[in-house]
Amino acid sequence: MDFRFQHIEYLIGLAAIPLVIALFWWVLRWKKKTTQKIGDEKLVQQLTSSYSPKNFLFKFLFLAVALAAIIAGAANLQKPGAMEQVQRKGVDIVIAMDVSKSMLADDIKPNRLERARQMVYKLMDQLPDDRIALVLFAGRAYMQMPLTTDHSAARMFVQQAGPDVVPAQGTVLTEALRMSNTAFNSKERKFKSIILISDGEDHDPGAVPLAQQLAQDGVMINAVGVGSPEGSPILDPVTNDYKKDQAGNTVISKLNEPELQQLAAATKGVYIRLADTEAAVDAMKKQLGTIEQTSLDDSAFKNFKHYFPWFLGGALLLLVLEFFYPERKRTIL
Structure with missing residues (x-):
């Protein structure tokens, strides 16, 4: 080649x-x-x-x-090198990870973003036969990696994920879901799941209608809420100071659970709050196990x-x- x-x-x-x-x-x-x-x-x-x-x-x-x-x-x-044909059974999964600055809040230690990374690492270890894609989003969404069984490459991209990867700030769930859906085979009506990891801070009115449309295409959205309803200030690593609004008040970023729950419910998925990483991974693996698996012919280079x-x-x-x-x-x- x-x-x-x-x-x-x-x-x-x-x-x-x-x-x-x-x-x-x-x-x-x-x-x-x-x-x-x-x-x-x-x-x-x-x-x-x-x-x-x-x-x-x-x-x-x-x-x-x-x-x-x-x-x-x-x-x-x-x-x-030499090519090896491997047949495996699995599900196509797009991990859509929120990397907005609100994910730097430390209401869960060490901060929301790092805990999200830890969950993704452990989840990938539990899903060796599934193809995984990665979408990073904040004010915009970017496809970082298409569907692949190369989980080592996926880990590398997750490790580099942060607010600096997406210049436009915010939490646009609609664009994240739309970008995630482009990774799937549009001809298939099953074997597809989006794992949406976010604090859901900004309300996005177009997200739920889009989720309902994705459900018709056979996509299951499983949402992971990162943070706490009580919230926490956001430490800006550049200024080493907490983010403030125009009036000079410290901004408190809170987990928006209702919207994430609605997105999951609209596609018969599950919502999980990321408190204990091991428990969250087990719950997500169990939920993904309810999706039918398909045989995938994967050409892997030795x-x-x-x-x-x-x-x-x-x-x-x-x-x-x-x-x-x-x-x-x-x-x-």
Whole structure:
């Protein structure tokens, strides 16, 4: 099969190469202007007779190519190994996780977001045969990972989940549910569940009607409420201070259980408040067990051949060459 990059998003770093080239061009212009300011041209040539523009160019090329190799190495070029056909029975599950700033409230320790992560980790361990997708949402929803049996990749995405992943703040449940539904096979009318993990803080009037529509498509919404009805202030990690409203009052974020309960009820799902992680995982696993399982033919690669060491090794060699390569002309005795 074709080569592929494991972390293709890192390749955006290659956009820095043109900036490095522009910087090099600016340095050349600066050197030229500086020499012109010195004065007598012949005197300048005598003073800089040992300087080699060609060597300076080579040193720059070493650095630029090394930078490109480091970025490519981080993206990890890989080639799939032998393919193994695996037949498994399972359910398609989309985990829609709220990553709004209200999830940083610490009414459950250490905070709502971290407890949600802990539940997802334990739940994935209990669902080895199910395909899992991940949607992160706040003021907008983003598909972080499509349906896959690669739970190790899912854990990585969950670990990185946080308010900084979704710039627009808020809790838009409608968009989260709509985005989650796009991960499913629209031709199937069963074997599908959305696990909605949120504090449900902002009331979203379009969420329940959408849930009723999803139920007709065979989607079961199982909601997990994170937080407490009493609520808690939200600590902003940037300012290290509690969030305040326009009047200067400390904002108290409260768990909105009624809306989450309505969403679950509309699709014959279950609502669970995340108090004890183990109990919540057991209850969710039991609920998912009520959904019929379907046989899934999954093409899983046994291993991958990774090429990042070649890129990083080449980058190291180029950096060593750049360090020892002289900028002055070689003198022959």
